[in-house]
Amino acid sequence: MIRHIAAVALSLSALSALTACGADSSADASAEDGQVTLTIGDQAKTLQTIVNASDALKGAKYKVKWAEFQGAAPLYQAVQAGAADTGYSADLPALQALSGGVRVKNVAALKNDGRHVGIVVRKDSGIGSVKDLKGQKVVVSSAKGSISEYLLANVLKQNGLSYRDVHVQYLLPTDAQAAFASGKIKTWATFGVYQAVGLEQGGKLLVDGGDGRVSGYGFINASDKALADSSKKAALTDFLGRLGTALQWTSTHQDAYAKAIEQRNGADATVARTLASAAYSKVLPITSDVNRTVQGVADLMNGIGVLDPNVDVAKSADTSVLK
Template identity: 75%
Template sequence: MIRRIAAAALSLTALLALTACGADSSADTATSQDEVTLTIGDQAKTLQTIFAASGALDGAKYKVKWAEFEGAAPLYQAVQAGATDTAYSADLPALQALSGGVKFKTIAALKNDGHSTGIIVPKDSDVKSVKDLKGKTVVVSSAKGSIAEYLLANVLQQNGLNYSDVKVQYLLPTDAQAAFVSGKIGVWATFGTYMAVGLQQEGRLLVDGTDGRISGYGFIGASEQALASPAKKTALGDFLKRLGTALEWTDTHESAYADAIVKLNGADPSVAKTLSTSAYSKVLPITSEVTSKVQDVADLMNGIGVLEPNVDVAKSADTSVLK
């Protein structure tokens, strides 16, 4: 039986917030691109904002719907339920979903430098280094197997500590953010928008994912059902190329991208400025270099009991979508 990957027993209705950009999908039987609708899974409106600001989807022959989630765990649950065609996450959430039996393939890799994943503490915290985490409770967003949890596990190992030296609690990002701001969380391993807000709200960065502390890789995944449709598979290939164009745009238009984050996400300008420099910068084919690096992530997390069973990263990829 497929194991649950969500942090809580949430109904699918509560998970989904679909913003229609076209008619309802009839893509399973579609024979031409103008009949195809891709339902694209997103987190915190990240991809939606990038595409809206860059205009990279203009002229696409297929239609797009957005499925919005606050974290990777509910997004992959929706993939399993057939409610979205794609997933978008860092490497470990994708591995956790694959380990849990979600029927999808990774179809493209994303790359950044890791500085948008971090462990933060209140500014007046007595935690000054990773070694000070021994005996502490660390809240991890958003669920077991998040990229923030890999950062925590890896830096503990690098500093001579065991994963059992800390007590880990899981909390969805919005709940954790509220708890951190109100002083109820002493150590928070998080990412992206939530990390930026936490640092703005009297937080202090203990360590981030740069310098190889995380792989820096993310994945676009596609459900096996979507990949079985030739028309959808063709549309997915075009979508990946357009995503590459959109990410290049964010890299050369940081100010305009920050303005879009403010306008479309309601973010504070200072948070938006931080986020505009932390997006994935490239879409890459899934090469042996990618799978080798991410296999190291899988092996470490399997070794501490977080990823069970382990995942063969190379065998979990469909390299035919992005040539």
């Protein structure tokens, strides 16, 4: 069972080893040529599955083309190259894109409870609290600047420790999963289905991202070029409203959403339920509270040398798209 979950995990989400491709999803089958087309950047078919399963695009007066990628970095590269109009990620990958000069603006916030990110330790590790991590090696998935790394940095700070008090190693989630299962590593900062797999493989949850230990925010952002096109901007405003309705649907139809993940991503039922439970539940406008919270993420990661140069989160938003 665990082996099967791990095998499926390899193909899902930063979670999924998808190649970049576009798939047209006409919002209105009778649409005339010349209609506005939004190319929506996605990871692991996440947004596409939610939107299609909830039938959220019914009656829309524009077309949607999906651009699928295996993670945030290639997605933002595509946005920079003009191959997608929008990006989609957790807060820290969006900050990294902005820090790296990708010409996007955050146009809407996504929210969940943060519990899909966690630090898992082996039950025989002798580690019972965050303070016990001092001097320990901690494996972070998946790359430098992940949301898992932010959780680690933040809980160390909250417990009076420095980031230099631990020895960080970066491993892709599937490599880390194999090393954790074999006992080669005993502390793993990870997320989503990998967190669930780690707990099944002799792990215990040391701490998760709930109660504000991670922001719980993600972002939909749009390229400067798309925002300068008034027709695309209007379509994007409508799309965000429909996405909000679709996310509400996932909250009230979690079984149906999990089934859609099974059918569209090839996941088994256990993995599908894990992914469904970790979904964002709301689309929110970019407010001063959102910017202030995420600025705290940026400042902490800049302080430990992970985000450089730092980002002014408020100046990186376009609040006119979603009021």
